[in-house]
Amino acid sequence: MTRPAPLPHAGADRLPADVYVLAVISFFVAVGFGVVIPVLPVFARDFGVGQLETGFVVSAFAVMRLVTSPLTGRLIDRAGERAVLTVGILIVAASSAAMGAAQSYEQLLLFRAAGGIGSSMFTVSAMTLLIRSVSDSHRGRATGTFQTGFLIGNMAGPAVGGLLAAVSIRVPFFFYAATLVAAAIVGMAGLRGTRPAATTGGHSADPAPAGRPFRRVLADPGYQAALACNFATGWTSLGIRSSLTPVLVVEVLHRDPIWTGLAMAIASVVQTIALRPAGWFVDRVGRRPAMIAGSVIGAVAMLAVAFVPDIWTLIGVLCVYALAVSLMGTAPAATVGDIAGPRSGMPVAVFSMASDTGQILGPILAGVIADRAGIPFAYLTATLLMGLAALASARMPRRTPASSPKETVR
Structure with a gap:
């Protein structure tokens, strides 16, 4: 029964x-x-x-x-x-x-x-x-x-x-x-002493499941996709966008540095507004489609930044990229929680390391590329990494938003 x-x-x-x-x-x-x-x-x-x-x-x-x-x-x-x-x-x-x-x-x-x-x-x-x-x-x-x-x-x-x-x-x-x-x-x-929440509901009396061994978490395609997305976001958002956009505004678009702050501020407002609907999309539609969509939008936006003709186009493109970041900032983290379980200290630590690595390497390598080949080619590295993140996300099992790592739908 x-x-x-x-x-x-x-x-x-x-x-x-x-x-x-x-x-x-x-x-x-x-x-x-x-x-x-x-x-x-x-x-x-x-x-x-x-x-x-x-x-x-x-x-x-x-x-x-x-x-x-x-x-x-x-x-x-x-x-x-x-x-x-x-x-x-x-x-x-x-x-x-x-x-x-x-x-x-x-x-x-x-x-x-x-x-x-x-x-x-x-x-x-x-x-x-x-x-x-x-x-x-x-x-x-x-x-x-x-x-x-x-x-x-x-x-x-x-x-x-x-x-x-x-x-x-x-x-x-x-x-x-x-x-x-x-x-x-x-x-x-x-912060109170909260027991781990149940996997599919908000009020289950069943005890929370134990965390998965890290080697199993690391072998999961979803976790691998989350790492790829976080590395690409760290490289692009915290690395290239922050280090090269000021140079792009001054040396390519020939605008005062104040326009960099204005463009970033407008994009940040858009991202803040987009986070709530992005979280709803991640929970209701799924992690996989959110990560694919965010990666693809981010790849296209970074490609567009490389060839913007004026400051207003740059602001518009950065706002589009902000939509991508709202998805990339929520879906991969949710995926790590789904896969790792309640005892997720090490999986979350490695997930954080992926972003830090991108943040450290992005400005250095992109700066070398910008000096030798030009700023547009440096932005293309972000497009490439976002594209690879989209491919990694496409390898994820098609899970329902609230399913466990073992529960997939065809």
């Missing part, structure tokens, strides 16, 4: 409170990060170093995130997400305050690198907690809500940073430390 499906109850389609708490935390983290990033290179130059040494300070953060992510995954499995998240945020806070008080370039570099360790702890534990807090059928929307906090913070941060830098070049670093302490307080007060 077949058991009837449980009847929906009020609030079954709502996201857990932990998701909104994590979104608030991400806002505080992003505001502070946005405050520091514009002034960091200028502060480093005050110590009398060249552009190469300044680049080391900027990249040290991402390098340490990459190196320590596997250790963070293991630490989460032993100590729990909330403890690792809180400690990680406080490490970055201490690092930022120390940077503001640094008296030499060597101190600045050391404190910046230490912040990368804490950032890895925060990023991986927050995503792992997000995965554990929601069911499969809500994971896309939860990821979109979490990332909305980051985007709003990133948009507000640079403006605040400019005002603080007018007071002193060191003040933004202490402001960043203060926002991180606020984020840690929100986390300690707001």
Whole structure:
């Protein structure tokens, strides 16, 4: 005899409170990060170093995130997400305050690198907690809500940073430390002891399944596609778009640098608006079609950027790319949660490493290509990687949005 499906109850389609708490935390983290990033290179130059040494300070953060992510995954499995998240945020806070008080370039570099360790702890534990807090059928929307906090913070941060830098070049670093302490307080007060959510519903009384062994997760085509998408997004969004678009605006389109900020700001607004419907699409239509669509749209947009004739076309293309990023930022993360299960520390850590690797390699290799072959060819590397991500996503099994890794539909 077949058991009837449980009847929906009020609030079954709502996201857990932990998701909104994590979104608030991400806002505080992003505001502070946005405050520091514009002034960091200028502060480093005050110590009398060249552009190469300044680049080391900027990249040290991402390098340490990459190196320590596997250790963070293991630490989460032993100590729990909330403890690792809180400690990680406080490490970055201490690092930022120390940077503001640094008296030499060597101190600045050391404190910046230490912040990368804490950032890895925060990023991986927050995503792992997000995965554990929601069911499969809500994971896309939860990821979109979490990332909305980051985007709003990133948009507000640079403006605040400019005002603080007018007071002193060191003040933004202490402001960043203060926002991180606020984020840690929100986390300690707001995050509760939530049991992992059931895989297909929001209120099952059955115990959550154990996490899959990492070697099985790594062999899953869906996880491989998520890694490919995250690497391509890191390379394109955090690497090429951020490093080459300012050069494109000034040297190719012959516009003032202020137009770069305007174009990026408009695209960020579009991405913020698109995240909620993107999360709905990921949960209701599926991870696979979202990842394919996001990769294809991103590939076409990057190809178009390489040949834009004017600033208004560039803004339009970047807005189209923002739609792609809204899908690429939600579907791969949801896929990792579907495949890895509740104990997902190591899978999430490796997933984060894919983006960090793209973020580190993208500006370097694309810069070499831009110098030798021209800026359009550098953007074509993003088109190529997005295309490969689309092919990897097409290899994924056709799963229903709320199915387990073993449940597929023909």
